[in-house]
Amino acid sequence: MTTDSALPLRIAAISPLTEVEGPGKRFAVWAQGCSIRCDGCFNPHLWGAAGGRPTGPDELAQQALASGAEGVTLLGGEPFDQADGFATFARTVRDGGLSVMTFTGHYLEDLRGPDAPPSFAALLAATDLLVDGPYLADQLDHARPWVGSRNQRFHFLTDRYLHLRSRLPGLADRLEVRVSPTGEVSINGWADVAALDELLQDSTPAVGRGSVR
Ligand code: SF4
Structure with a gap:
């Protein structure tokens, strides 16, 4: 039973237990909608704010708390485009003992700037580990896990x-590949383009956070 009173979040996808979207085993949530629109984004299908599935923050939090993950990861899309709902979600899962990692295409200085709405501060207050900055295709990062370009912090x-x-420079990027009973292949995480090309020769990905870099 849900007690949701907040506006629903627009969710593109969920991975209830992934090991490639942050530290340890994580409940990953891909937000639908991104106003930043980086050149070379690997997830342009997540730009439109009208797509995705409406899900109440509390309902989503109960799923995360029951998942067995050590924490949640918010990515997208742009979580701060829905900062109010994601702040509610993040507070609830943290109250339940989970950690929160949030990816954003904004820089932290702008999220804390004078024009930032209170919901930005609320989501930052409920985040343990923030990865900030837009994806810059000409600054590919092969040294650190989870990020796509060197400007991201x-x-x-x-x-x-x-x-x-x-320890971050010593942690390798990884991909997860899942095959459903009906043969649908989904991939998430990061990999070298050549490695992913080889992997995808005979398969079709269903979802991914910038599945390659
Ligand atoms: S890389 Fe992230 S922030 Fe940039 S356009 Fe794509 S989803 Fe948005």
């Missing part, structure tokens, strides 16, 4: 993942 907003700060 890790911000440890709480001490939950501070132990990772010095």
